[in-house]
Amino acid sequence: MDKIIVKIENLYKSYGKIKACDDISFEVFQGEIFGLVGPNGAGKTTTIECIEGLRKPGSGNINVLGLSPSTNGSDIRQRIGIQLQQSELPGRIKVWEAMDLFSSFYKKNIEWLPLLENLGLKEKYGAYFSKLSGGQKQRLFIALSLINDPELVFLDELTTGLDPQARRATWELIDTINKKGKTIFLTTHYMEEAERLCDRVAIVDHGKIIALDSPQNLIRSIKIENKLIFSMAGDFQLDTLNNIKSISKYEKLGDKIVVYGQDNKMVRDTVNFLAKNNIDFYDLKTEQATLEDVFLTLTGKEIRS
Ligand SMILES: Nc1ncnc2c1ncn2[C@@H]1O[C@H](COP(=O)(O)OP(=O)(O)O)[C@@H](O)[C@H]1O
Ligand SMILES: [Mg+2]
Incomplete structure (x- = not known):
């Protein structure tokens, strides 16, 4: 049996009358690419941020790497990589400065120069963030999310706003990172992306999971x-x-x-x-x-x- 590294049971989270998570339960296995897929407003970011310990759930149980985000949030964040949907950096920060700054947040960090090289950013070492293309910015966010050599990487709408070519290049990167043994938990509203990348997807709509299986099985089921x-x-x-x-x-x-x-x-x-x-x-x-x-x-x- 595959090892479970994320387990969500009966997660609820409301903002006033809006039920962003309305009884969400699922598990993520070690080594897989798991996708939370659904339209804008479905509740993906709320769910992923509750798992990352960045938002407080209304109710429900969440377990990440054997720990609870509500009590062990900072321990968990040492061991996971996070790319936020609304990631931004100051325009005047240089690529190397961002890498240096982010690596200081973690007890464990890796030689990040080869990471920049692997992500095709070595020649952008001294470039300002504001001068990077959309694809380069996303690659930098991937690099930053890997700086603590995480066991589990969260990517929230990573390819939104990228042109098709940059999106394909990003898919290749995610595959490569996954093949290196990292579990990937991503969200996307691009069904094509989920189908191409994910071992299993949970389809969410209005805060509920309406289907969960491999893309092939879901397609066969209809x-x-x-x-x-x-x-x-x-x-x-x-x-x-x-x-x-x-x-x-x-x-x-x-x-x-x-x-x-x-x-x-x-x-x-x-x-x-x-x-x-x-x-x-x-x-x-x-x-x-x-x-x-x-x-x-x-x-x-x-x-x-
Ligand atoms: N901080 C917030 N305050 C109020 N409503 C929010 C907040 N964040 C999200 N929402 C609402 O909760 C619902 C789910 O949002 P979100 O989790 O961002 O969905 P998704 O990531 O799937 O687009 C949406 O209706 C959104 O408008
Ligand atoms: Mg979102």
């Missing part, structure tokens, strides 16, 4: 394996599609027709059927189900709405 999307040239009676037995469902979204089916047979059958009946179609593409679909299926709404 039983949508394939989507075929196309447009029609002329008039088309949608219910003609009822003739294709391997289609489980279809719908019209704007000028696009979306056909669903469990396996590739649906794609072949649909294309064959359209061709055989001389029905013109264009812009044809297929899509696998994603975590976005899981969220949509479970909540009835798009995550970005």
Whole structure:
């Protein structure tokens, strides 16, 4: 059995009438990349900050590395790495000064020059924080979160605001850090990111966990394996599609027709059927189900709405 290093039981936290955490329970295993995923306002930051000992829970039990954040907060923070969603540094602090300052917070720290090098920041050693690009700032925050050689690293919306290329580079880094034996606990509102990175995800909405499993299992659980999307040239009676037995469902979204089916047979059958009946179609593409679909299926709404 994998070792549990974070355990949350029945966490509640309200701000006035807003229930930010409404009975949250889950466990994180050593060595995994665990993601708390959900739309803005779902309660991710509140949950992660309660675990880090930075916010006081309303009620519930939290255990991190065998310790309680409410009584052993500073001991825990010596052993974890934290990147906050609202991380900022003074513009006039230099990269090396930030590293030096942060390492002074910890009893245990590592040679941080190789860390800068590994994160592609060595040549930015003497640069002002304000002169770094968005991606470089995020890499510096990763470096700062690793400065005490933590067992467990918390990353809250690390890639928000980054362009796709910098986001991909950050994903690679997170993978590398994880392969070096660190457990990663991240939050994101990008389902694609969670699907790409996480061993297991907890999907949160309105302060509740609505699903928890590996991305693959969650996707399998909604039983949508394939989507075929196309447009029609002329008039088309949608219910003609009822003739294709391997289609489980279809719908019209704007000028696009979306056909669903469990396996590739649906794609072949649909294309064959359209061709055989001389029905013109264009812009044809297929899509696998994603975590976005899981969220949509479970909540009835798009995550970005
Ligand atoms: N300090 C606070 N005071 C009042 N309301 C807050 C505070 N922090 C968060 N909230 C509210 O709690 C809910 C959850 O917020 P948050 O935990 O930041 O969610 P997420 O990180 O998933 O976007 C939101 O409705 C948010 O507006
Ligand atoms: Mg947040």
